[in-house]
Amino acid sequence: MTAARSGWALWGDRLLLAVTVLVAILWLLPVIWVVAMSLKPNAVLQQSTWGFIPMPFTLENYANLLQLATVPRWLVNSLIVAVGMTLLVLVVSSLAGYAFARLQFPFKRAIFVLMIAGLMIPEQAVFLPLHQMFASWGIHNTHAALMMPRVAVPIGVFLMMQFFRAVPRELEEAAELDHASRFTIFWRIMLPLSVPALTTLGLFTFIHAWNDFLWPLVSATDADMYTVTVGLASIQGNFAFTEGLGSVMASAVFASLPIVLLFLIFQRFIVAGVAMSAGK
Amino acid sequence: MTASPQARSVPLAEPRTRAPRHRVRRRDWLTALLFLAPFMAVYLVLLVYPLFLGIWISFRDWDLMGGDYGWVGTLNYQDLWTDRNFWAAARNTLWFVALTVPSMTLIALLLALAVHGPGRIRAICRSVFFLSSVFSVTVVTLVWAMVLSPDRGLIAPVVQFLGGTPVNFLGSPTWAMPAIVVTTLWWGVGLPMALFLAALGSIPKELYEAAELDHASRWSVFWRITLPSIRHTLILVVVLQIVGQFQIFGQPFLMTQGGPANSTRTLVQYIYETSFRDWLVGYGAAMAMVLFVLMMLFSMLQLWLGRQGDDR
């Protein structure tokens, strides 16, 4: 596409780009609007919600938010659950992925098929029995209960397996000759190599965990154990929408900050990771 | 000697590793067990076992609070036949999937084509389109419920300015579902777009250069080169979307609570309500099984259609 081209094509390109930028601005508009509302006094919002510039400006909504201490508490819960779940998924998936990629064992194919079949099981098919199981174990309203159901993700194993398979064998064989144990090889050679894959899997797991809704909704019923997602849902109905609009918007913005920051820092890994998981 | 495909790629190594292999094999066996154990344990206990437990529960009168009232055979499944709300929920879910999957795929592809390529502006646009998918469903629905609001929203003033009367989107049985679809598009287009971007990036440059020599139009380049090259990604996106969108819950649950007049109640919401509001877990489990089978059928159909194309 870099060769010389006619003026028409060039203008076409520019027009396309301009339209794209316009769409991107429109795309972002709701977010800007919400941020603006979160910075306006509630009394002003009761009159009118229009406008993208927070005039008159106030930080009171955010101050109230921190005062209430519930939203920060939910943030901490979400962080614990998302980080915990991410770490567990990475450990479990990379270990199993390595086994499928490099180790020989009986019934390997059968076990692999069994695992892949798990891709077909949606969350909704198991959340009721899971809820009953966790209730009988008495572990609802704990961080562990919020993490565990999402730890066994076949797609994670699949991803790691694909990655490990692509690593040249020679790298391991030198170590094998030194009689290094499998785990040493895995730990010393394979894992350091797989940082990009782990980052991708980790990011997607994190985003998924952060945004999970149905499971925390039924498992975390103690307001102290709410994740941000469920907590926000609870105050949307609770705050009188007309009176506390600014506060509701502030809590939404506040709750989204960590994940947005994470995204901005790691965004190039996301696209790169998608390329990898597309499995070409 | 070995059946595993990856071994074939390193023939040079074979002579050296052949000698100690018998010894290594046995150890591998045990090592593999240790490597697999954590995953398999969680997988079996928290995914496979619950699946079968769910099937079992679906044949019982299982009460959320009162416990197990015993075996009822296929009563739960029979009740589904006459349950209008269930059929409405199934219809709504299919309608939502039918609206969302094609438009999501198309928009994701268009956006990917638009932001694919070099340059800072495109990179920023890429980020913008992806950004909305990191928000949680609660935030997304909050934002869009506001945007769509007839008296305090973003769309209403524009409509008024153009001389129209604002529509109460979420209060209208006709418009509520499309409004939820739009919300979902805004939220979810990032991932399929990224998948398309990855696919576009891996098309060999030579193909385009050849086309340019032929003075092929953009249009024909797209149809002759781009589209065939990303066919697999296209199928992947459609399958992922079908599986994902069948599970829709949060958007209608938070934006319309299934209303107005049942027009947006989806299967997952009905499962949730049946189990946690009406305490009929057995009945809910039966619905979950139906949803499970539906999703499987649709994604298998899609995969099969994709393979048909391969044979040609």
Next chain:
Amino acid sequence: MHRSKALAALALTTALTTGGAAGAAEIQLMRFFGDCQNDYGSVNDASEANGECGIITALVNEFNATNQGGHTVTVQTAEWGAYYDLLTATFQTGNIPDVAVMHSSVMPDFVSRDLLTPLGPLFQEAGIDTADFVPAALQNASANDEVYALPFDLHALLFHINVDLMEQAGFVNEDGTVRLPTSPEEFIEMGKQFEEATGQNFIAVESQSAEGMMVRFFNSLVWQQGSTTLADDGTSANLNGPEALAAATFIKQIYDEGLADPGLDYPGAEQAFLNGQAGIIINGTWVVDSYNAQAEGGSVPLQNYVATNVPALMGEEAVWADSHMWVIPRDESRAPEEQEAAVAFLTFLNDNNFEWSRTGHLSVRQSVIDSPEFAALPHRANISNTSQIARAVPTTQNQRSIYNAIMSDFNAMWLTGAEPQAALDSAQSQVERILRRANRGG
């Protein structure tokens, strides 16, 4: 903010001064009524609060500040729509509240599964006189000859009226009372006249699918005809009989004639009424105090406000009613001092029943009803006999799903143009299925 600092200081002092007292306990209260911590978080005197949310918040604060046992009540609020799901979930997830609010219509679900603490002996011990409860309230709170709840109010559906608009339409009698329709035909006729004269909607009512206000109106109309939607023993439904059809047809007509805006949700309907855009809002007793305060405060276009009973449109007077009650959910792991604290809190609530009745709810205590303070509350003269005409849905399990099933079929009449008979047939088949489940042998 200084407010909550003051509150923290107060809590600390309470803890210091009473912390040593034997049996001081911290108990969990779970309720709906909304969250108004911002406005009433530091109000310790219930008589200074207004509205359901304000009064209950202040009552809890007052209890925490003044109770002799040094007990502390911490509150978890849930949105109306999600409340019972959440309360139910606590039995599974293990954070069962010590006190919870409950509608009498919902209580059978919990009693039949033995999930509530019987309160009879505890009341006796605490000196709560169950004989002071009006009979309907005591009946609501009882099952199998045992009391399971502290009744807090009876709440019924009312017509809330903008008198100025009614006057403009010529519907105010010479003695100043508002003329209300006495039949569906007159209702529609008056509605048309009203809209012609004022240019506003005759009726404002929640018409989306969240609250089901029109289901309550529908039930009232069926009762007015001497029929019921559910058999008294709760085993069969009669949703597609001639009485139900007459009521449903009338309700659909209200929308078809343009007398009410089908697009209004609950806040929207309130907004319309307070803004002077509707003559009558059909809503419960719970808003009397709030509407009255706003009309008197002059902050809204509504100025001349009156609350009345739902008129007898289809026969005898009858109106839908339910009851807010307080229960102590059963929890084997609850410490004795926590149960004691819970009972102390219930006693306190019962003692302050008058404060709650200021919301507009009907008091459940005969001594409060007979008191001069109660009679002096605004608008109470018009609705003094409401508890006599109030009717409650029969005691059966799964009332919430029955209600929701009727609601979604019902709303289709004005939202998607469904015919009344079709909507009722659909509701009938849904409710029959639910009742079959509710009346299972187990």
